[in-house]
Amino acid sequence: MSELSGPMDGIRVVDFSGYIAGPFCTQILGDMGADVIKVEPPKGEQWRVQDPFAKGFSKSFVSLNRNKRSIVLDLKQKADLDTALELIATADIVVHNYRPGVAERLGIGYDAVRAFNPNVIYAVNSAYGPNGPRAQQAGYDLVIQAVSGLIAANPRPDGKAPRRYAGIALIDFTAGQTLAIGVMSALIKRMRTGQGTRVESTLIEAALSLQRQKLVSIEAVDGKTQSKNPGTVLDRVQAWAGQMNDLVERELYYRTYETNDGYVTIGCLNVPQRRHFMDLLAIDDPWFENPDALPASPDEDQERRALTLAAESKFTQKSTAEWVSLFEGRDVPCAPVQMADDLMFDGQVTAGGYFIDFELPEFGQVRTMGNGLSFNGRPNGHLPPPSLGQHTAEILSELAAASDQTKRA
């Protein structure tokens, strides 16, 4: 085999997933050259119809479904289920994100699939995995952010019920990448041993993974010697909100400041950077060598809060661009706070080539974010997201041709 246009050329993925985690995983595989067949119910995947900009296409859908072909199958109809199983028989990888037990009831559980495709890679994303008290529950991103500690770690300054970050489905994206890693590991193993496997990622673990620096226990780990934390969650979250507010009111060096026309974010993580900061702001912070230490006295606390107020006031006297230029001149990590609306045509985004453009037939050109990777340059040539059932006839005729060939052989 000579040069491949994509590392996964010729690998077939049959994808029953919807929403974010599963489709993001299979879009990554499609970007790498895999032949991803998206199996959709007659009504189409959920996001085709939710807030569409053209019939059957929403921004969410086009951002998660390029490099796939679409076939419509109603798995509750015997004939369509048979077609799905024929398709699965041709697959290297099968992906779904049904709730526990649903794939089995539909007739496409791991055991059923493995019976006629013994070395298949069977990839599942679920909320909690097969074990534990919450195993049977559906997982929505926001709910998993709550149960995993992420929301509690982000209290509101006013102590009110906390929200999730920037409206993004953070956990779904992390889980989608995790599943892609699992599928690729399984494929590497299969290329080396011939053996398939079942691989599962979970939303809860994706959320815990992001907090892994905090989620380390250096005490006895059998759970029995561990005493319960005292106080209600309400008391503890509100105490934490208060501590965070105190921290923010003393924070000088690693934070965002309001300017006269926007915001600038400064990241001073070491002493030389903090010296530049003091110099540019013309402030003198006696505690700059160890700014994360707690104040040694109420007086020190007051002085440090006053320093922060002084810095905040100075930042409002110049524009974001002026501050960025001053800090960049000292090689101190900093950036203007930018808005997503402006980013599609931002100089860095355009020069970096971070996006993937395609022509959506009957609509026009669409720009979406790429997969975040470059291999000796950026990849070219992408299938646009399919319309519902766009490839049904094509895929059925491929199956028929393959079946004829088997009969002749």
Added chain:
Amino acid sequence: MSELSGPMDGIRVVDFSGYIAGPFCTQILGDMGADVIKVEPPKGEQWRVQDPFAKGFSKSFVSLNRNKRSIVLDLKQKADLDTALELIATADIVVHNYRPGVAERLGIGYDAVRAFNPNVIYAVNSAYGPNGPRAQQAGYDLVIQAVSGLIAANPRPDGKAPRRYAGIALIDFTAGQTLAIGVMSALIKRMRTGQGTRVESTLIEAALSLQRQKLVSIEAVDGKTQSKNPGTVLDRVQAWAGQMNDLVERELYYRTYETNDGYVTIGCLNVPQRRHFMDLLAIDDPWFENPDALPASPDEDQERRALTLAAESKFTQKSTAEWVSLFEGRDVPCAPVQMADDLMFDGQVTAGGYFIDFELPEFGQVRTMGNGLSFNGRPNGHLPPPSLGQHTAEILSELAAASDQTKRA
């Protein structure tokens, strides 16, 4: 080759990276069975010394560096650089996250490395990639959150300068996973074609990727026809904060509520779930079929805000556990807001087996979060994070033995 204990058994990774993104990527590879050799400067990787709980081990370090061996090399010394190059010659994969140009100056740039290991996979994580006005800048997670639009999308209710989410280095983790996907793709390609490649992931693209549902342009994409958004970033972020506040004050169905002892998060995304919500709360919301629509009149706005206040007040009359039990009884997605401190010994986390425990010599047992994947069950047997230079002698003697063998052959 028969069954492997890990899919990447026998694959060697030489890892020059530090902090989060690079070490997270190589820990994933180590978890999959790869032989990861962590090359550390004489002072050790940065996080060994920052906030340690034992000499040379911090929580951040142990959560990102299991399944690796450590060798100390001072790349500025000729003899040590030679050893690094010998080591690189034995590598399948080389990883670093130096700023642009640094690897080249050190003598381990892609061209230098490829000269004596032509089919190596050379993996780099950088802030912005090689092109564009910001290419030469260092990228700290917080700074990338600012420049990528994430921080502006998360305004504070009080309109003050926004913070990042839950104190987590969200972008670094996303970029680390992206790089692992890139390395695995490159390995799949090499197994099929024999050819190595250079693969690069960037922090900025990781941040944009998480916002991909929003970052879709359906207008002309050449950038020339695009008009600038009017107003300063300050005005626009504050307007957005106001809109978000309005939205939150009308939001009933997909949010977190304060209870009498904590918080509960409810995720009603469809009509049947919202009917259960109204029933359990004993409220009547005439707008439940389309709760995201803007109010049609100031009166409607007031009525909807009043409904939200009524729901908030009702939630404070029962405990979190009571509400969870009521909503679970209707199969409505919901969860208690939990704190990270409680999660290490949480029933679901323990039953799910989401963690990896190991014995740290001279310290004791440590529990860390796993990699979020299970393959026909959970993997067993893990190397603890290495002490600084723990394997220097072992790796040098392996190199010497290999060199003797080459001479004899």
